Amino acid sequence: MNDVEEAVTRVHREEWARVVAALTRRFGDLDIAEEAAAEAFATAVQRWPTDGVPPNPGAWLTTTAVRKAIDRIRREDKRDDKHREAQMIYDDDPPEPVGAIEDDRLRLIFTCCHPALAVRARVALTLRMVGGLTVPEIARAFLVAETTLEQRITRAKAKIKAARIPYRVPSAEDLPARVTGVLAVLYLVFNEGYLATGPGTDPLRHDLTAEAIRLTRLIRVLLPDDGEAAGLLALMLLTEARRAARVSAGGELVSLAEQDRGAWDAALIAEGHRLVRERLAAAAAGAAPGRYQILAAINAVHTSAGDVRDTDWSQVLALYDQLIRLDPSPIVALNRAIAVAELDGPQVALAAVDRLGDTLAGYHAYHAARADLLRRLGRSRESRAAYDEAIELAGNSAEIAYLTRRRDQLR
């Protein structure tokens, strides 16, 4: 890649959301904003190689995009509602002073993650409008047809317009609840990247995990006082740090216990630990930690152990006890039971896992956990049957390979 191409890629990553957000505020329309931003970047790709990269690329792109948008509105003005469009062009009023924090990008994220939109639409819209991924890229990431994804985005944009979903940061009273929704979307993107489902896809989608981390960093910058934003970022970093050790050369998932800890990314771990320490200090000062902060702390314990035998399981269990009070879901109970197995043995853990059978019978990780505990208890026949169930339900190709090998080792 030459210097100019590199600059365009970097500016696209850094400035896309800002350009779309500024145009959305100016023109009050996501379609116009998105298309004008895309046209401005296309123009940059054409011009910058001969004209050179402008000193302030972000401002250049915004100005170009505004011009493109006005051109487009003028063109469409001839057939559309003239009054409304004219008002848009000449509306130079400053944005209304609403919400706790004013930032165009933050407004854009809250609009794309509005609770009145279906979750799948929120994910797609956020990746397109805020992340700047193209429709084909997002479609590939989530294994849906481009037309389906295009429709999903178009429908969401139409709802935003027709129902008048506002372009603003929620008021201080609504903010915590709405941030939760935004973080949930980003965690969904991350998880899909970290345990990608489907036979035709890579087991790890670095494009998705990287994008989720980048957007969570952005939220963290925009909302520095939000403990859960810091917690989610830490959780993602500490998970991502293990990426290189997580799938073997043969495409098989490597369990946490068997991973080569030397292959973990030390810089990401250090950054994650720093965030966890920051949140621990806040908790010591009286801030109640949320779900992501506790999950990050659990991952901090795992990544602190140089050898799996040094893992502080009682610390892990204490954190799961804290988590289960906050989120008494069977999935948390299942993960807690895995820590119990390390402290009190597989027999005690199996009893806890078996109690979850009614609710988790359709979840592959439940059968995988049972299979492992039964194997450790020497109950091979039952273990084998549990592996069969887990393999049947698992969607990630690396995980299927791992479970199959474990099953086939049993006699």
Added chain:
Amino acid sequence: MILMRYLVSVIDDKSDPGSTDRQPAISAFNERLIDEGYWVFAGGLADTGTATVIDNRGEEAVFSDGPFVESKEYLAGIWVWEAPDLDVALRLAAEASRVCDRKIEVRPFQ
């Protein structure tokens, strides 16, 4: 400020009916909607059994007894509100759901 109009439907559930003692609370809520400038229109509907469906798309008008669709859930009443944006309408709708002890649908007019 341009106001949007929203149709706010109260959805009743035959298999899981809500409380029947809600009228005083709803009246108080209506007063507030009027005071704060959101209220345009409201009305409760009689039972679905009182509905008549008319189809005059063919040679002659056909009248049939009953609602156009038999379902577990049905429309029990409506509001029309005016609000600056969906967030305002949704916040009111969340209150309305509590006040009526029913599900609420918010849908913008075109």
